[in-house]
Each structure stands twice: as C-alpha cells, then as structure tokens.
Amino acid sequence: MDVIAKDLAKVALVVQRGFVPLDVAVPQQVFGRWPDHLTASRPGGNPYELTLVAPASADPWPWLPREAAGLDRLQTADTVIVAGVEDPSVPVDADLVEGLRDAYHRGSRMVSICTGAFALAAAGILDGRSVTTHWHWAQLLRERHPSVTVREAELYVEDTGVFTSAGVLAGTDLCLHLLRLDHGQAVANAMARFLVSPPHRDGGQAQFIEYLPPGGDPDMAAVTSWILEHLDEPLSLEAISRHSHMSTRTLRRRFRAVVGTSVMHWVTVQRVARARVLLETTRLGVDEIAHRCGFGSAESLRVHFSAQTQTSPSAYRRTFAG
CATH class of the missing domain: 1.10.10.60 (Homeodomain-like)
Incomplete structure (x- = not known):
C-alpha cells in the first residue's frame, strides 16, 4: 500500500480546566510555529495551523492563554489533540464531550496526551479500542470505561486512527510519531533535534524506560x-x-x-x-x-x-x- 500524504493542516489543541501545562506546550511546539531553520528547509514552510480550543468552563487559570477559541473550532479541525488534566476524576465538560464526538464522527484524527484520554473515553471514542494513559490513572480509566482496553505499560497506542499517549514525555514521542506519519522521518528527526529529544521510541516500549x-x-x-x-x-x-x-x-x-x-x-x-x-x-x-x-x-x-x-x-x- 502506498503512503498517501494527507492534508492535516488544521490542528485543534483542546485545553480543559486544570490542564497540565507541559501537555499543551509540547503539541504547541510540534504543530505550532516552527523555528526558521525547519521552515526554510521545507517547501511551503510549516504545514500546520494550530488553534487552542477550550470549553467555556476552562477559565484562564492558571495558564490558559486568553486567545483560546471556542468549541466551534472543532468543526473544522483535521486533527484534534486533547491535553491532559491534573485530576481526571473530575467529570468532563458536557459541551466538550459533544464537540469531541461530533469531530470524531466528522472524520477528524483524534489524539490524547496523558489523561486527555478520559475526555475521548467520555465521548465514547475509545469504546472497543486499545489505549494508554498515565500509569497512575490507568485503573481509574479501566473502571470508568470497561469497554476500553487500557495498556498502561506502553508509551503510546494507535488503534484504528485514534492515538493515545502516556505521560508528558510520552506525549512528545506521540507528537513526533504523528509528524513522521504526515511528513516523513527526516522532518520528525529535525524536530526531535530542535526539542533536544531522544531518538524516536516505538509506542510499544515501556513507559519511562529510556530516561x-x-x-x-x-x-x-x-x-x-x-x-x-x-x-x-x-x-x-x-x-x-x-x-x-x-x-x-x-x-x-x-x-x-x-x-x-x-x-x-x-x-x-x-x-x-x-x-x-x-x-x-x-x-x-x-x-x-x-x-x-x-x-x-x-x-x-x-x-x-x-x-x-x-x-x-x-x-x-x-x-x-x-
């Protein structure tokens, strides 16, 4: 099967109340504004247009940028990335659940960083799929959503077009993996060098191992x-x-x-x-x-x-x- 380069330029990065700042910073770096040396070496420059998206319940404390767009922006996103939250036991915003579900059914590529998996699970997107999340919260995800197979030992998991990652640093691995799928190994390697990140780790490798x-x-x-x-x-x-x-x-x-x-x-x-x-x-x-x-x-x-x-x-x- 030939590789088909897909136009996944519009990326919506979802932030909720109590989000983990690093879960937002890494996707912003990979899919947001690229350094000049990366854009200069690639025809067309940065292929992504990233927008921060937040439900009304995510007020600007403590780190939420005030320019975050509303959930309506999910309707046009090619890729939706849900950042993790510090306490995933808190119920997911009902409007966000609906927005994620609509984006998924419209065909958006769905991605979660760390405990962002709880929002995808609440929307029913993870039903019947294998996923991962931070090991500390894996049992809670398993208990709340018994139709989801939780593989907490893995860095990131792809199951039929839905991507989930473990903790913050594993989110870097997943973002680089998505970049490689979209634009090849060399571009992903260049971004990894800019992030001063370790070489690519397979999703099946155990959490935390290379560090x-x-x-x-x-x-x-x-x-x-x-x-x-x-x-x-x-x-x-x-x-x-x-x-x-x-x-x-x-x-x-x-x-x-x-x-x-x-x-x-x-x-x-x-x-x-x-x-x-x-x-x-x-x-x-x-x-x-x-x-x-x-x-x-x-x-x-x-x-x-x-x-x-x-x-x-x-x-x-x-x-x-x-």
Whole structure:
C-alpha cells in the first residue's frame, strides 16, 4: 500500500480546566510555529495551523492563554489533540464531550496526551479500542470505561486512527510519531533535534524506560548505543551478548525489562528508521541502503520495511524524498 500524504493542516489543541501545562506546550511546539531553520528547509514552510480550543468552563487559570477559541473550532479541525488534566476524576465538560464526538464522527484524527484520554473515553471514542494513559490513572480509566482496553505499560497506542499517549514525555514521542506519519522521518528527526529529544521510541516500549530513572539499568543504555553504532553489521543476539558481557538469557531478560521489547525486534525497528532517513535524504539505491542498515539484501529490507510502514521503500521515497 502506498503512503498517501494527507492534508492535516488544521490542528485543534483542546485545553480543559486544570490542564497540565507541559501537555499543551509540547503539541504547541510540534504543530505550532516552527523555528526558521525547519521552515526554510521545507517547501511551503510549516504545514500546520494550530488553534487552542477550550470549553467555556476552562477559565484562564492558571495558564490558559486568553486567545483560546471556542468549541466551534472543532468543526473544522483535521486533527484534534486533547491535553491532559491534573485530576481526571473530575467529570468532563458536557459541551466538550459533544464537540469531541461530533469531530470524531466528522472524520477528524483524534489524539490524547496523558489523561486527555478520559475526555475521548467520555465521548465514547475509545469504546472497543486499545489505549494508554498515565500509569497512575490507568485503573481509574479501566473502571470508568470497561469497554476500553487500557495498556498502561506502553508509551503510546494507535488503534484504528485514534492515538493515545502516556505521560508528558510520552506525549512528545506521540507528537513526533504523528509528524513522521504526515511528513516523513527526516522532518520528525529535525524536530526531535530542535526539542533536544531522544531518538524516536516505538509506542510499544515501556513507559519511562529510556530516561533511566533511579533503579533503571544504565548498562542497557550502553548496549543500545553500541547497537546503533553497528547497525550496518550482521548483528546477532550472540554478538550483542558477547559485547555486553552477559549471557543471552540475561541480555534478553534485562533488555525487555528496560526497553520494553526484544533485542532483535528493537534492532530491526532501528534499521528501518535508518532506512527511512536514507530514503528521504539520499539518492542511494535500495541495495546500498539495505547494506548500510544491516539488512543484508534488498529483499530483506523490503520485507521488514513493509511490515513496519505498510508501504514499499520505493513508494516511501516517492512520498517523502526531499
């Protein structure tokens, strides 16, 4: 299936009373005004038009900008992003519930950051879907909406066009993921560099993992860094195990506990990510890109690339090459 670049230029960022300021700041940075060096390198400049939207109940305390538009702006939004709130046990504004439901049925792409999932759930948008939210509030979401499958261990989840993320920093991962879906890996990478954000993390990776909080496993950070430096080599679990001075069994266990997925799956994901960049930013042939990414053959690259992106390398290049 070919990648189809969709016009998702109009973004409505929904803020409610008691919203989390960082849940608003990150989407504003990714979909709001871009720095000059990003717009200068992209034909047409910033592809998004972001508007803050708030129900009447969201008065300007403590951080709500006074220029926020009313809920009627949801009627024309291509993408609706609901920022999280500090206390999701508070009932969602009834007018907002109706506005979100109408936007969803009209075909808007629906997104939540952190506890913003409670507003989408209240509108019935998450019924029958798998979602995530901040781990602290996952059980409450599960209890209030039993028809929703809550996967609190994951950074972000996409289920049939509806996107939900965990806490604030996972919201950054999701926003970069949406940017990559819309405009390619190179644009997302440029924005990540501007945000001084870690490299892209898959939604299936465990919450908090790459930031290595106290009690984390810094040895795994060294392992992942080494893998990224040697992606073009024929890596195997045994080779990585020897480098890390661990048995394969120990490496498997510790890697999954820290990174949230298997070693070789993570290697494949990183190889495809590198292939995306090379397809977008170089004129190298598929055979050479396969070699530089460690796939060994163009056919192997095509198989893994298609599995992750639902398109072929050539179709991806036609869509996103600059």
